[in-house]
Amino acid sequence: MEFLHRSVLLNETVDALNVKPGGVYVDATLGGGGHSYEICRRLQHQGRLIGIDQDADAITAASARLSEFQDIVTIVRSNYENIETILREQNETSVDGIMLDLGVSSYQLDDAARGFTYRDEEAPLDMRMDVRQELTAAEIVNTWPEDQIKKILWDYGEERFAGNIARNICKVRAERPLATAGDLLAILRSSIPAKSQQTGGHPGKRTFQALRIACNRELEVLENSIDAMIRHLKPQGRLCIITFHSLEDRIVKSAFRTNERPCICPPDFPVCVCGRKSKGHVVTKKPILPSDEEMEENSRSKSAKLRVFERSDEDQR
Numbered sequence: 001m002e003f004l005h006r007s008v009l010l011n012e013t014v015d016a017l018n019v020k021p022g023g024v025y026v027d028a029t030l031g032g033g034g035h036s037y038e039i040c041r042r043l044q045h046q047g048r049l050i051g052i053d054q055d056a057d058a059i060t061a062a063s064a065r066l067s068e069f070q071d072i073v074t075i076v077r078s079n080y081e082n083i084e085t086i087l088r089e090q091n092e093t094s095v096d097g098i099m100l101d102l103g104v105s106s107y108q109l110d111d112a113a114r115g116f117t118y119r120d121e122e123a124p125l126d127m128r129m130d131v132r133q134e135l136t137a138a139e140i141v142n143t144w145p146e147d148q149i150k151k152i153l154w155d156y157g158e159e160r161f162a163g164n165i166a167r168n169i170c171k172v173r174a175e176r177p178l179a180t181a182g183d184l185l186a187i188l189r190s191s192i193p194a195k196s197q198q199t200g201g202h203p204g205k206r207t208f209q210a211l212r213i214a215c216n217r218e219l220e221v222l223e224n225s226i227d228a229m230i231r232h233l234k235p236q237g238r239l240c241i242i243t244f245h246s247l248e249d250r251i252v253k254s255a256f257r258t259n260e261r262p263c264i265c266p267p268d269f270p271v272c273v274c275g276r277k278s279k280g281h282v283v284t285k286k287p288i289l290p291s292d293e294e295m296e297e298n299s300r301s302k303s304a305k306l307r308v309f310e311r312s313d314e315d316q317r
Helices: 010-017 034-043 056-065 080-089 106-110 137-143 146-157 162-173 181-191 194-199 205-216 218-231 246-260 292-297
Strands: 024-027 048-053 073-077 095-101 233-243 280-282 305-311
Touching: 010 034, 010 095, 010 233, 010 305, 024 034, 034 048, 034 056, 034 095, 048 056, 048 080, 056 073, 056 106, 080 095, 080 218, 137 146, 137 162, 137 205, 146 162, 146 205, 162 181, 181 205, 205 218, 218 233, 218 246, 233 246, 246 280, 246 305
Parallel strands: 024 048, 024 095, 048 073, 095 233
Antiparallel strands: 233 305, 280 305
16 A cells, blocks of 8 residues: 655645755654655755654655655654654754654555554554554553543543443453454444434544554653754754644643743742743744645645744854
8 A cells, every 4th residue: 555645734834944955854754755855855955854754664655755865865763752862873963943743644544454544443453653562552452451541532532431431441351352443443332422423523533543642652752852852953943843633732832832931930030040041932823724725635634733943042042
């Protein structure tokens, strides 16, 4: 199956990076290489693009797509949470721009063998972005305690019926293991009231999202990586992050605000005594959204939001 992923907010994101020939840029979620291709085109074979992805299929697809720019492209198979190590190994102490597209690719969603989809009931409960890791969605639903399953469904899927679902998962798995999307969907259909299934979208949407986030530690990785990315930007370098749901966007918005206004002194203090310095400023006071045309052409772009942070000048570090 061909690796397909329509790059969301393509021009908006690359425009926000302020790509300059000779600069060094990082696409920390390389995917099929759509954003990276546009970055490389603007670099004009001057400078460097470092692409990071943990999915082997994405690496293969992006390598082919970026082959004409192989003189300036370095691709690393890893998780972007390792960006400090990656930059050190690539002899780059600071870069001109970093971007993250946190969306799941069309390939990953549509290839039943990857286990991300609830549309194919024979699909395995896998959901690993990096197949080298041990934890799968099947392990979560078959071995994690009921209260922990309930928590991730509530926190990561905002699933109102998390308690019912977690309880019924544990009842069923006591008799037989859950192995496929169909096994899980049968539980969801019996746990969510019929009226809510009619008005709340597909019964698998929220639970499958929650399991995918938990399996890949998506929010934990994001929360733990933003400060390091900002720290490794050159003065006036930019970090651009595309999110696709409120949980991600909340993390990005909060981290950007903290790096812009890090002071922790009580509000009634006349002057700052904590000594924390701003790392830069938020360029996007409100997130950049896809155009009506893009949303019409690509329904998966409808929930996308782009936020941008710019590093301060050297003397403010």
